[in-house]
Amino acid sequence: MLGMRDKKREVAEYIEIEGMPMEAIYELIERPQDLSKGDYALPCFRFAKTLRKSPVMIAEEIKNKILDKSHPFESVEAINGYLNFKFDKKKESLYLIENIRKQGAKYGSSDEGKGKTVCIDYSSINIAKPFHIGHLMTTVLGGALYRIYKKRGYNAVGINHLGDWGTQFGKLIVAYKMWGDEKTIRETGIMGLNDLYVKYHREAEKDKDLDDKARAWFKKIEDGDKEALKLFELFKELTLVEVEKVYKRLNIKFDSYAGESFYNDKMEPVLNELREKGLIEVSEGAEIVNLDEYQMPPCLLVRSDGATLYATRDLAAAFYRKKTYDFWKNLYVVAYQQNLHFKQVFKVVELMGYEWAKDLIHIPFGMVSLESGSMSTRAGNVVWLKDVLDRSEEQSLDIIKAKSPHLNNKETVSKQVGVGAVIFFALSSGRIKDTVFSYDEVLNFDGETGPYVQYTNARCNSVLRKAEVDIKNIPSGEIEADFSSIENESSYTLISILEQFGEILSISLDKYEPSILTRYLIDVAKAFNKFYLENRIIDGKLGVSNARLALVCSTAVVLKEGLSLLGIEAPEEM
Ligand code: ARG
Numbered sequence: 001m002l003g004m005r006d007k008k009r010e011v012a013e014y015i016e017i018e019g020m021p022m023e024a025i026y027e028l029i030e031r032p033q034d035l036s037k038g039d040y041a042l043p044c045f046r047f048a049k050t051l052r053k054s055p056v057m058i059a060e061e062i063k064n065k066i067l068d069k070s071h072p073f074e075s076v077e078a079i080n081g082y083l084n085f086k087f088d089k090k091k092e093s094l095y096l097i098e099n100i101r102k103q104g105a106k107y108g109s110s111d112e113g114k115g116k117t118v119c120i121d122y123s124s125i126n127i128a129k130p131f132h133i134g135h136l137m138t139t140v141l142g143g144a145l146y147r148i149y150k151k152r153g154y155n156a157v158g159i160n161h162l163g164d165w166g167t168q169f170g171k172l173i174v175a176y177k178m179w180g181d182e183k184t185i186r187e188t189g190i191m192g193l194n195d196l197y198v199k200y201h202r203e204a205e206k207d208k209d210l211d212d213k214a215r216a217w218f219k220k221i222e223d224g225d226k227e228a229l230k231l232f233e234l235f236k237e238l239t240l241v242e243v244e245k246v247y248k249r250l251n252i253k254f255d256s257y258a259g260e261s262f263y264n265d266k267m268e269p270v271l272n273e274l275r276e277k278g279l280i281e282v283s284e285g286a287e288i289v290n291l292d293e294y295q296m297p298p299c300l301l302v303r304s305d306g307a308t309l310y311a312t313r314d315l316a317a318a319f320y321r322k323k324t325y326d327f328w329k330n331l332y333v334v335a336y337q338q339n340l341h342f343k344q345v346f347k348v349v350e351l352m353g354y355e356w357a358k359d360l361i362h363i364p365f366g367m368v369s370l371e372s373g374s375m376s377t378r379a380g381n382v383v384w385l386k387d388v389l390d391r392s393e394e395q396s397l398d399i400i401k402a403k404s405p406h407l408n409n410k411e412t413v414s415k416q417v418g419v420g421a422v423i424f425f426a427l428s429s430g431r432i433k434d435t436v437f438s439y440d441e442v443l444n445f446d447g448e449t450g451p452y453v454q455y456t457n458a459r460c461n462s463v464l465r466k467a468e469v470d471i472k473n474i475p476s477g478e479i480e481a482d483f484s485s486i487e488n489e490s491s492y493t494l495i496s497i498l499e500q501f502g503e504i505l506s507i508s509l510d511k512y513e514p515s516i517l518t519r520y521l522i523d524v525a526k527a528f529n530k531f532y533l534e535n536r537i538i539d540g541k542l543g544v545s546n547a548r549l550a551l552v553c554s555t556a557v558v559l560k561e562g563l564s565l566l567g568i569e570a571p572e573e574m
Contacts (some may be wrong), residue, residue, distance in 0.1 A: 162259025
């Protein structure tokens with residue numbers, strides 16, 4: 001691991017028990033409920049039987065052995081059959097702070113994911129449809145997981161499984177041919193496409209022929225008709241141009257844009273295999289996999305008119321990804337409305353006899369709705385993500401103008417804050433919860449928000465700028481500091497929180513919950529602000545200032561890197 005310290009292991013190395021390997025002891029060491037008793041504890045009850053002694057005696061004996069040698073602990077105490085270890089806080093703190101400063105943005109990295117490829121299917125927007133608030137969660141959740149996986153040493157593959165297939169393209173061609181032209185559509189882009197789509201649906205209610213025409217055009221796309229394909233590609237291009245702009249603002253990247261149409265020629269082999277394995281049932285001309293036995297409706301794979309479906313393409317995609325990336329896990333960051341769909345697809349893979357079916361994982365999340373009245377909708381009831389970001393930036397500019405009239409780059413900062421606020425909001429509750437978005441709340445600089453964390457980071461940087469000593473440029477370990485000046489509760493609390501960063505990242509991945517990181521950053525910010533309030537950072541004594549400045553510096557490292565993993569920028573001044 002990259003400079004990550006395993007304190008539990010350091011404790012284990014000092015414990016000698018006859019016949020017990022170090023690894024076994026390591027497993028038994030715990031964090032005491034009451035941290036004032038010690039940083040780590042070894043319960044000695046387990047050894048009583050083999051050693052034929054009382055736990056109280058065992059604890060006492062181990063303690064004496066340790067105290068006979070030189071050790072890094074401030075205290076080792078035997079209490080009621082437990083052995084409690086307290087590290088020397090001064091040495092500890094120095095080590096941690098300087099280690100964070102040394103590693104900088106690498107702090108919290110690890111190689112725990114070495115050799116493991118994780119595919120993450122996220123955002124996966126639909127072509128020619130608005131990039132709306134419904135795609136906010138999948139986009140930022142997937143983006144955060146992608147970055148955290150990379151930081152922890154995994155080979156992450158970001159996949160945008162574009163919704164670029166289906167009868168809606170036939171509808172769009174019909175609409176385009178009736179009311180559109182290339183020049184206008186190139187100018188109006190995705191908005192224009194959406195207008196065409198909306199108009200089509202209005203007209204189709206009156207004119208039943210339209211749907212037949214649309215089906216015919218879609219058939220032409222499927223058959224590779226030149227004109228149909230050209231229009232299809234145009235719609236895709238126009239959508240992607242617009243969507244890329246939003247991705248850029250949200251710091252989102254993909255390694256693959258293999259969408260649904262990419263699987264057109266990859267479904268047949270999978271279907272054949274299913275047929276050969278006797279898993280397909282023909283029901284009223286359609287091909288299905290019966291899932292009665294698993295209390296699920298059948299998985300429909302080929303309609304009676306021969307058309308394939310969403311599930312068919314997902315099935316082909318799973319096989320393609322296994323073959324191409326040999327993934328350790330293949331994650332789908334998709335709203336909980338699709339729970340059944342994924343359960344069915346995964347079950348089909350399992351029934352085909354592939355043990356890697358267990359590595360297909362759906363990561364569902366709840367719905368984001370807007371506080372009523374906070375946004376007028378342009379097309380039907382759809383709220384465009386772009387509009388949400390625009391408005392958040394505007395409101396953030398107003399706040400910054402009022403709060404920091406002298407700030408130089410207000411425009412840039414308000415963009416970072418406005419967008420950051422939206423991302424932070426989306427990632428701050430447990431993902432499965434439905435949430436309500438409110439501009440005032442997400443932009444509250446004093447609330448548990450993105451701006452609050454960004455502001456705290458800017459405060460750290462402002463302290464560092466004002467200091468006489470340029471702490472950032474003093475190599476770690478070479479700083480002349482009096483670390484006894486950080487021997488107080490608020491400093492220690494902050495230090496012990498900073499120490500948990502790597503562990504927090506690891507848990508966020510285990511639970512697929514970037515909200516754990518989000519909460520953590522709030523805790524860091526709160527602990528920092530308490531420390532800031534209770535300690536004079538620039539003190540008359542150089543040693544004191546330096547120690548505190550080094551702590552400020554490490555705090556800024558963690559805040560900045562934490563935000564960046566969420567896709568949020570950290571302005572140095574606000
Ligand atoms: N395009 C779909 C939608 O917007 C999401 C696709 C998710 N990924 C997948 N492999 N099915 O609802």
